[in-house]
Amino acid sequence: MSVPLLMFLVFIAITLGITYWASKRSSGSSAYFAAGRQIRSWQNGVAVAGDYMSAASFLGIAGIIAFQGYDGFMFSVGWLVAYLTVLLVIAEPLRNAGKYTMADVLAYRLKPRPVRAMASLSTLTVSTFYMIAQMVGAGALVALLLKGSGISYHTAVIGVGVLMIVYVVFGGMLATTWVQIIKAILLMAGTLLLSILVMSHFHFSFAAFFDAIGHVTYHEKGQEVVKDFLQPGLRYKPPYGPLELISLGLALIFGTAGLPHILVRFYTVPDARTARHSVVWAMALIGSFYIMTTFLGFGAATIVGRDFIATHGGTNMSAPLLAQALAGDIFFAFICAIAFATILAVVAGLTISASTSFAHDFWTNVIHRGEERKPGEEVRVARISAFVVGAIAMAIAIMLGPTANVAFLVALAFAVAASANLPVIVLSIFWRRFNTAGAVAGLGVGLIASIGLILVSPSLMAIDPPTVTGAARHLIQAKAWFPLENPGILSIPLGFLGAILGTMLSHEPTSTHKFNELLVRSNTGLGAEKALAKH
């Protein structure tokens, strides 16, 4: 048995043990959906980091920096700075005003059924797309990492899918939280170790390290080129490069605070103060991690080299190959196991947020008008929907296959979160006049604008040369109508516009009336959901 496979199995055994432990404590809705609201601030902070830093950031960013230098580092910056929006605007009001989902905050002062139905639709859209992107990535990656153990893409997708379903169905939020905490600790340890190894390669001289980044040599179209990788512009070139960068920044800054799987984490802590402190914990970890992508990405570019990575699995393998070059096969296996843990923790977080939204918002509050017909029904529905959502994501990932171009799904998830979810959350907390029609219009316009603009963007519309075949081909073979891959710069203003126009064109005195109540509750925590007593 290969060493990476062995490390994978150890990780799986530990997390299943946690799930078993959590399953014995997860009875009742608040325990299942919000871990009894007993998670401490450092625990939640680490779990937020674990929930957030996906394979796209660990393997993807290292790869983009290794191949396109400085421009890749721009992602790193946005991914941390975005947490200021979460900290300053979202975390505390959300914790104080809601119960399990972001729709709770909207339903507090607006008509519950229409806003919950729309919010649930947008949550399910974001979670499912994000999950499919992660699953396709996971399948391709696990198959690549475990090459030689006879594990195919299909087996890998099914394995990841089954594990995430088991964590969520049996262990609920408590098990998900601990899987995320363990993953975050592993990821930080691995990244730190890798960074130290990179610097020791340069005899701990930053001058030598940055000097090496100044002339990275590789082959392009058969010719040897030498480039300064600290120079901006290797990825985002004129004419649309600068706009693309701004649009990406907007999607990250406003999208992170609208990602349902991040938002649900703030319901697991006892109060708003803990929520605030946990964001700071998360920012400390996430920031340190993204600064270290400097060493991972540029290290791979200078020590391993673009040519070698391109012929040994491609961009996503940059970090594992760097580990192999610096410290041999065992360390390679360790980094692979971390990548695997990373994927599992993120998909588990997505599954629980999707199933919570379906059970709590759609089933209980939209279909059954806020009444649980039998005790425990909500949790049972959530478990079934976790299973269904997971199965759908698995099926689509298998249909698409390992070569499918799925990077746009992540851009889409951030765009929907930024253009649909964030405007309505912000307006319902801060705008007295905001009403139901505005919320429904904002969610609808934001959702449609994001999906529509991505459909006609270069991610899905391009003319491929005949050498490109199968799932790697673009969906629509024509010149793209919208020039940017990230629609944020247009779709976010459209989402806000929809919400504002919808409000202006209708009247709803009760929502204005209840605004004061929400204002007091979101700022002081008066009447907020309490933590379960310790057993």
Next chain:
Amino acid sequence: MATKKIFIIPAFIFFLVYYFMLPVLVGYAPHFMSIKVWGNVNLAYLFALSQFFMAWTIAGLYVRAGDDFDEISKDIIEKALEHENSQGAK
């Protein structure tokens, strides 16, 4: 609540402006951002790095200020509840 806004609104605007200066400058003034400051380290990298410290500083300041708000709002709630109780007793 007003005291809370005094911190949040300027902090939010400051961070938006500071953050979006990065893509704008990198996008529209790439030559300026390529000026080398120390060895091969250029302005673009240093400015990107400074964003991390900007974010941490604002977060640190906010947590400090936020804990004070908590004290104030706790006071208000207690007073309001006392008021209600004393009225109920009459």
